[in-house]
Amino acid sequence: MTDHDLSRALEALLFMSPEPLGLVSLCELTESAPGPVQRALALLAERHGAASGLEVAEVAGGWALRTRPELAPVCDRLRARPPDERLSPAALETLAVIAYLEPVSRPDISRLRGVSADTTVASLLERGMIEEAGRSQEGGAMRYRTTPAFQERFGLKGPGDLPAITEFELTGDEAEAVRRRLRDAGHLADELA
Amino acid sequence: MSAPLRVADPLRLPLELELFEGPLDLLLTLVLREEIELAELPLRELVAVTLDEGNGWDPPTVGELVLLLCSLAEIKARRLVGEDDDGEFGPDPDAELVRERLAAQLIAFAPFQRAGVWLRSRDGIDGAVRYRRAPLDFPGRALARHQPDELAEFLRRLMIAPPTPSLRHMNRHRVNVGEIVAELRGRLKRSGQVSFEDVTIGGDRLAHGMTLIACLELARRGEARLAQPVPFGDITVHRAAAVR
CATH class of the missing domain: 1.10.10.10 (Winged helix-like DNA-binding domain superfamily/Winged helix DNA-binding domain)
Incomplete structure (x- = not known):
């Protein structure tokens, strides 16, 4: 099977599947080795570029064919229920x-x-x-x-x-700002004493 | 009638506490002069004693008492966290420790708060991607498991009329006032008078009640006259003279 044929088969599988398909599943379903499958996925992603209504994404441990973000409003008109509620x-x-x-x-x-x-x-x-x-x-x-x-x-x-949790940690100045806010709120004894 | 409400000066309220004995205004003065250690004064006991003494007071006096006690509680709270009565802070190692713990907790949790903000920026609500959600097995295979004749059999069972519900357990006894009036008229025509007890003998409470209504109806129409010589005795229904 050529890379082109393999990418067509993968496109059909991703279109049919209700959940992301992992690399192992794609290899089993297409009876192909991981290397060709990965090349075919890249080819498929290239075909579904900005001009397409769909995009190929690696998500939740597998690959999925999903609609592009800018088309969410028109896609939601097809649904009987609105998209998931916002999280607080x-x-x-x-x-x-x-x-x-x-x-x-x-x-x-x-x-x-x-x-x-x-x-x-x-x-x-x-x-x-x-x-x-x-x-x-x-x-x-x-x-x-x-x-x-x-x-x-x-x-x-x-x-x-x-992202690494360390990317979100407070810097020394930010941590000091937290302490200062507590002092301003009336929780600190030392500096104003 | 309830006792009249007392009007009194709450500041003169006598108190008997372990730490202090005297009027409330003296206690407040000693607290403000720091001659009594407020931290050692059990406010719960003070409130309980005050409320017991204030039972039956008028609302304005009780309101003034509540205000006084709240002020005392506020002063005690300020001193406990290291603040003096004018709102200035004083050194208090315990308060500093609490503040440090709170700061440490806020700083430790801050990364997760920021991660939450990061997640919000990727939340798939506005301008988000959408996934195909149709399960592979529905509905074709589920319906294909049954043959048409099986489905016809199911429908045939549904079309059989259910048995008529039995009403045997319900009270079907009915009493018609019109029929009782007609029967009374017949008896009066034959004998000129009838006894209420004779008419209702063997009948239930419903028959007794309906017969009485029929008698009253005949009396109202002027066809009969009712006589009951003794209370709760038998009623004799006489045919009215005009009818006769």
Whole structure:
């Protein structure tokens, strides 16, 4: 099978599949080696450039054929229901905690956030953004991890496809600004004494 | 009738506490002069004693008391976190420790807050990509499992009329006032008078009630006259003279 024929076969498979297809699945379905499949995927992605209504994306541990972002309004007219509801800032922060620390338990999330995470975790479970990941060997609270639906929604290639958490850490000046704000709010004793 | 509300000066309220005994205004003065250590004054006990003493007072006095107690609680809270009564801070190692812990927690959580903002920038709502969601197995295979004659059999069962529900458990006894009036008229025509007890003998409470209504209806129309010599005794229905 030539690369061109293989890319046509992959296009048909990605069009048919309701979920992203991993490289292993694509190799099995097309009875091809990983190298040719990867070349054919690149060829397919090239064919679905800016002029196309679809694009090839590596997401949630596989490859998917999806609509281009600028066509979302016209695509949504086809749906009986509006797209997924927005996530609140609290839900996004909780998702970030779980995505970086998974598997992580609800008490650990609450301890890190400083407030109860019960309602937020329940809401994320209901929306399919997270799922149960079992308990630790010592027992204890249920732990949670993110789902492929989470990776699809945020365009992540897989569970670990996140920027390093160190990129988000506060600099020394920013940390000092936090302390200063606390002092201004009446929580500090030393400087004004 | 409830006791009249007392009007009194809450500042003169006598208190008996472990730490202090005397009027409330003296306690406040000693606290402000720092002759009594506010941190050691049990506010809960003070509030309980004050409310017990203030039972039955008029609303303005009670309001003034609540205001005084709230002020005392505020002064105590300020001193506990290292602030003096005028809002200035004083050195307090405990407050500093609490502040440091809070700052540490905020700084530790800040990366995840920023990661949340990063996620929001990639959230697939506005101008986002859309995925094909049709499951591969629906609906063709599910319907193909059944043959047309099987489906016809299912439909045939649905078209069979269900059995008529039984109403045997329901009370089907009916009493018609018109029929009772007609029967009473017949008896009066034959004998000139009838006994209420004779007419209703063997009948239930419903029959008794409807017969009484029929008797009253005949009396209202002037066809009969009712007589009951003793309370709760038998009623005799006489045919009216005009009818006769």
